[in-house]
Amino acid sequence: MSEPPRSAPFRLALVGPPNCGKTALFNALTGSRQKVGNYAGVTVERKVGNFTTPGGNTIALTDLPGTYSLRARSPDEIVTRDVVLNHHPEEPAPELMLVVVDSVAPRAGLRLAMELVATGLPMIVVLNMIDIARHRKIEIDTATLSEELGVPVTTSTAVRKGGLEALLTQLDSTLAQGIPEPGPNMWAPPDAADLRLSHRAADRLIDHAVSHPPEHDTLTHRIDRLLLHPVMGLGFLLVLLFVMFQAVFAGAAPFMDMIDGGFGAAAEFITGHIPEGLVQSFLTDAVIGGVGGVLIFLPQIVILFFFILLLEDLGYMARAAFLMDRIMGGAGLHGRAFIPLLSSFACAIPGIMATRVIDNPRDRITTILVAPLMTCSARIPVYTLIVSAFIPAKQVAGIINLQGLVMFGLYAAGIVSALAVSAVAKFLFARREASPPFMLDLPDYKIPRPRSVGFALWVRASSFLKRAGTTIFAMTVLIWVLATFPQAPEGATEPAILYSFAAKIGQFIEPVLSPIGFNWQISVALIPAMAAREIAVAGLATVYSVAGGAEGGEAALATLLASQWSLATALAFLVWFIFAPQCLSTLAVIRRETGSGKWVWVSLAYMFGLAWVAAFITYHLAVWIGWG
Amino acid sequence: MMLSPDLPHATQAPLAEHQPLGTLHRGFSGHVFHILATEHSACLPADEMERRLIELGFVEGAKVTILHEGLFGRDPIAVRVNGTTVALRRREAMAILVS
Numbered sequence: 232m233s234e235p236p237r238s239a240p241f242r243l244a245l246v247g248p249p250n251c252g253k254t255a256l257f258n259a260l261t262g263s264r265q266k267v268g269n270y271a272g273v274t275v276e277r278k279v280g281n282f283t284t285p286g287g288n289t290i291a292l293t294d295l296p297g298t299y300s301l302r303a304r305s306p307d308e309i310v311t312r313d314v315v316l317n318h319h320p321e322e323p324a325p326e327l328m329l330v331v332v333d334s335v336a337p338r339a340g341l342r343l344a345m346e347l348v349a350t351g352l353p354m355i356v357v358l359n360m361i362d363i364a365r366h367r368k369i370e371i372d373t374a375t376l377s378e379e380l381g382v383p384v385t386t387s388t389a390v391r392k393g394g395l396e397a398l399l400t401q402l403d404s405t406l407a408q409g410i411p412e413p414g415p416n417m418w419a420p421p422d423a424a425d426l427r428l429s430h431r432a433a434d435r436l437i438d439h440a441v442s443h444p445p446e447h448d449t450l451t452h453r454i455d456r457l458l459l460h461p462v463m464g465l466g467f468l469l470v471l472l473f474v475m476f477q478a479v480f481a482g483a484a485p486f487m488d489m490i491d492g493g494f495g496a497a498a499e500f501i502t503g504h505i506p507e508g509l510v511q512s513f514l515t516d517a518v519i520g521g522v523g524g525v526l527i528f529l530p531q532i533v534i535l536f537f538f539i540l541l542l543e544d545l546g547y548m549a550r551a552a553f554l555m556d557r558i559m560g561g562a563g564l565h566g567r568a569f570i571p572l573l574s575s576f577a578c579a580i581p582g583i584m585a586t587r588v589i590d591n592p593r594d595r596i597t598t599i600l601v602a603p604l605m606t607c608s609a610r611i612p613v614y615t616l617i618v619s620a621f622i623p624a625k626q627v628a629g630i631i632n633l634q635g636l637v638m639f640g641l642y643a644a645g646i647v648s649a650l651a652v653s654a655v656a657k658f659l660f661a662r663r664e665a666s667p668p669f670m671l672d673l674p675d676y677k678i679p680r681p682r683s684v685g686f687a688l689w690v691r692a693s694s695f696l697k698r699a700g701t702t703i704f705a706m707t708v709l710i711w712v713l714a715t716f717p718q719a720p721e722g723a724t725e726p727a728i729l730y731s732f733a734a735k736i737g738q739f740i741e742p743v744l745s746p747i748g749f750n751w752q753i754s755v756a757l758i759p760a761m762a763a764r765e766i767a768v769a770g771l772a773t774v775y776s777v778a779g780g781a782e783g784g785e786a787a788l789a790t791l792l793a794s795q796w797s798l799a800t801a802l803a804f805l806v807w808f809i810f811a812p813q814c815l816s817t818l819a820v821i822r823r824e825t826g827s828g829k830w831v832w833v834s835l836a837y838m839f840g841l842a843w844v845a846a847f848i849t850y851h852l853a854v855w856i857g858w859g
Numbered sequence: 860m861m862l863s864p865d866l867p868h869a870t871q872a873p874l875a876e877h878q879p880l881g882t883l884h885r886g887f888s889g890h891v892f893h894i895l896a897t898e899h900s901a902c903l904p905a906d907e908m909e910r911r912l913i914e915l916g917f918v919e920g921a922k923v924t925i926l927h928e929g930l931f932g933r934d935p936i937a938v939r940v941n942g943t944t945v946a947l948r949r950r951e952a953m954a955i956l957v958s
Contacts, residue, residue: 299914336942338916423894423906426913434918443942452926455944459937461930553946557931566935566946668903668951670915673937673944 240281240289241406242323246311246347247331248339249297250546250674252359255389256331257294258683277310277322286403293325299339301346302420305590315350316416327410328354329398334364334371334386335675337441342433344380351414354382355405357398361386368444375440390680451675455550464554475538476576479531479608486530494523509715517711520769522704528765529695531608535577536691537684543570544679549671556669562650563657565589566669568598572649575605579817581691583824591667593660597653599824600834603817604649604810606642609764613808614641616768620789621801637805644809648841698816706762706815707769714755714773733758733774747807747843748800748850757813764813799853803846810842880923881952884933888924889957891917891940896954908954916941917955 247253261280278294295314296307303312310319317324330347332340337358344356358364358371377384385401388394421429458464498515505511542548548570556566564572567589575582582602589595606614615638622634714733737755744754756770772788775795792801812818812835822831853859877892894917896908903911917923917940926944927937935948 302910302914338941338943421910423909423913426910427918430913430916430918451944455927455937459927461928461933464927465930549946553927553935553937554929556935556946556948557929668908668911669935669946669948670911670951671946672915673946 240291241410242291242293242326243329244293244295244314244325244327245329245331246295246315246343246354247297247359248299248333248343250672251297251331251333251340252389253297253331254294255680255683256329256357256359256387257292258686259389259395260290261292284399284403284406286399286407288403288406290402292329293322298343300343301350301418306587315347315352316418324352324413326353327405328352330354330356331359332356334358334361335367335369337371338433338437341376341436342429344382345429345433345436346418348380348382349416349418351416353411353413355398355401356380356382356384358384358386359389362388362391362394367449370442372440372442376436379436379439449675454676455673458547458550459553464550468551468554471542472573475535478538479535479577483530483534487527490523490527490529494519494527497523512715513708513711516769516773517707518704520707520772522699522707526696526699528608528611529692531611532577532695533688533692535574535608536581536688539570539574539577540684540687541679544677544684546674546676549673552671553673560669562654563661564598564601564650564653565591565594565667567671568594571598571602572605575602575607578607578609578695579603579605579814580820583817583820586824594667596825596830597656599821599830600656600837601649601653603812603814603834603838604645604652606645606809607764607814609814610641610808612765612768614638614805616771616789617792617801617805620793621796621798641805641809644806648809652837652841706759707766710759710762710766710770710773713759714770737774746850747846748797748803748854749807749846750796750800752795753800753804757811760813762815764808764811767808767813797854798858799850802853802858803850806849807842807846810838810845812838877956877958879953880925880936880938880955880957881949883925883957885925885928885936887957888922891919891921891923891955892958893919893956894954895956908951912951912954915945915947916943923955923957 245253245257257278257280261282276296280292280294281289282292283289293314295311298308298311301312301315303309310322313319314322314324315328328347330340330344332344341356344354347354356376358373361371364371371386373384373386383401383405385397387398458467498519501511501514501519505514539548542551551573552566552569555569559566559568568586570588571582571585573582574585579602582605583599586595586598586602589598618634618637622637624632624634627633627636710733712732713736714731716732717730719730733755734751736758737751737753740758741749741751741754744757749757752771752774755774756767759770760767768788771792775788775791796804818831818834821834822828825831880887894909894912896905896912921941924939925936926939929935933949935946936952937944937946938952
């Protein structure tokens with residue numbers, strides 16, 4: 232072939248079942264030259280990366296979402312099906328598919344490969360993780376496979392140096408010969424009989440080309456005997472969760488102190504070098520107080536995501552879903568909802584995004600609606616402030632710290648209410664319907680690769696930083712403007728904020744909130760906290776004219792609140808924050824993930840409703856006890 | 860396929876000696892005899908349920924072993940089938956007749 236080398240890159244796509252090492256292969260091929268985005272209209276991750284083969288061919292490689300078959304069910308799988316069948320509105324079918332097959336358990340991948348052959352698209356089958364297969368004495372005859380499938384078959388080991396050589400050589404030789412013209416698409420949705428035939432055909436293919444040693448006791452089996460044990464497995468999960476939260480709260484503390492100290496020093500520097508006035512107030516109250524107050528959660532979020540990504544890569548998350556299915560099922564939730572709800576302890580946003588693994592739409596919506604009730608890290612500063620101000624740090628029953636007990640109670644209240652809401656939703660809307668099936672692949676355990684965990688962690692952390700720099704910054708500026716203007720007249724005796732727009736808004740909504748024991752200062756602080764819950768602390772600090780961010784700021788605020796609020800008000804305030812949907816980003820994600828504004832309004836209505844009713848009951852109960 | 864509200868076939872002679880996987884316990888090992896999904900197995904149509912089970916590898920003749928059970932009601936179960944391990948609820952496993 233003496234055609235001139237073409238300038239446009241070859242468009243290739245990776246296709247394969249979940250857990251076949253497709254993403255590791257993608258990372259190994261493209262390195263850091265990848266772009267992560269979304270397909271329009273759906274929140275399915277779209278990953279594209281470029282690389283050049285040793286033969287000098289440039290490749291634009293798309294990593295399509297994992298799927299077992301073209302009979303797509305979840306949004307992820309629909310994207311893969313549409314692209315492969317060339318039905319996707321923006322992503323044309325690839326010129327050549329790399330069909331990734333897990334060499335250790337090749338059945339699912341080979342069956343998919345056989346299905347994909349029917350689409351007529353040119354392809355190369357890649358037997359990935361071939362080193363592990365060889366280690367386990369699984370022998371795969373690539374020549375026979377290639378002959379029976381009618382396409383080239385090669386091997387790879389994404390995680391080893393030099394593990395891509397065979398794949399790249401095959402790729403260069405296929406490209407040098409010219410990619411064959413796509414054949415006619417013979418694929419049609421299969422019925423049960425077709426599926427039986429195709430599985431039998433896959434069995435025959437495996438009989439011919441793969442020789443398994445008799446199945447022996449693998450490490451995964453031995454680990455699972457403990458981790459999936461009915462009693463010990465659940466016990467291990469509980470211990471794991473405990474360790475995780477310990478790490479999040481205790482482990483993050485020194486880093487948070489460092490960040491806090493940094494912002495404190497910056498605030499001091501500004502107060503020392505910039506004359507008192509609007510500029511100083513803007514820098515210390517809006518920039519440092521607002522954005523700094525949010526950035527301080529970065530260590531907690533990074534640690535929590537570290538655990539979640541690690542458990543996902545290890546293959547443990549599917550086990551957690553298995554162990555929790557019955558417990559979640561009691562509340563009308565799907566076992567798979569466990570992972571999204573667990574992520575929601577860090578932040579409801581990744582939690583809601585993680586609901587994509589639930590393929591039943593009703594289950595998915597229910598999980599999305601209750602995810603914001605899990606105690607996210609943004610509630611921590613609010614809880615910490617109020618608990619330290621109002622709950623004495625004394626010991627109960629000799630060993631339990633009362634403050635810790637109240638914190639635990641707040642977390643428990645979040646979990647219990649999430650389960651209760653989903654149980655009520657099921658009772659109201661789906662009483663007669665049988666629950667959707669729970670069918671889940673339990674993959675072999677794998678050692679996570681530090682680089683892929685690190686990369687995923689970086690993506691999460693940077694998106695959090697971006698949010699702090701944009702949405703949250705904009706909101707804090709807005710609040711600062713509302714709390715600063717109009718300024719107090721000359722010779723005013725009252726605090727300046729009393730003359731501001733914020734005070735007027737607070738006084739306007741106060742009648743709604745006074746039955747639950749909230750004064751106008753709280754009402755004012757709640758408005759900016761619509762952007763993010765933690766801003767309520769900064770809001771209260773501003774309203775009560777306490778220098779936020781500076782040293783001793785929070786302690787001073789706690790002392791002040793203790794002198795100004797009754798215990799009943801404080802408790803009602805805590806209860807309000809268990810339920811209130813005070814996070815615009817979460818509402819935005821609900822809109823994006825459900826594709827309609829309807830569920831945003833449902834969330835707003837039910838969560839504000841619950842918050843108000845629960846705070847009302849708490850307040851009046853507390854007053855009746857005599858804590859008013 | 861004929862959709863029936865209950866399991867009339869289960870009483871017929873040839874099927875009577877085969878048990879639904881959903882009634883068996885940890886340690887059971889056998890082969891899939893037939894997939895018989897009914898409208899009662901889940902909120903999915905029987906035909907869709909059948910297809911999903913086949914996609915997981917529950918094809919007639921496949922070797923199955925129950926590896927693990929949950930704590931409450933011994934549900935769900937983890938089943939080794941065709942070299943992979945899958946988790947499913949007993950209710951769904953009722954559609955898999957094994958011998």
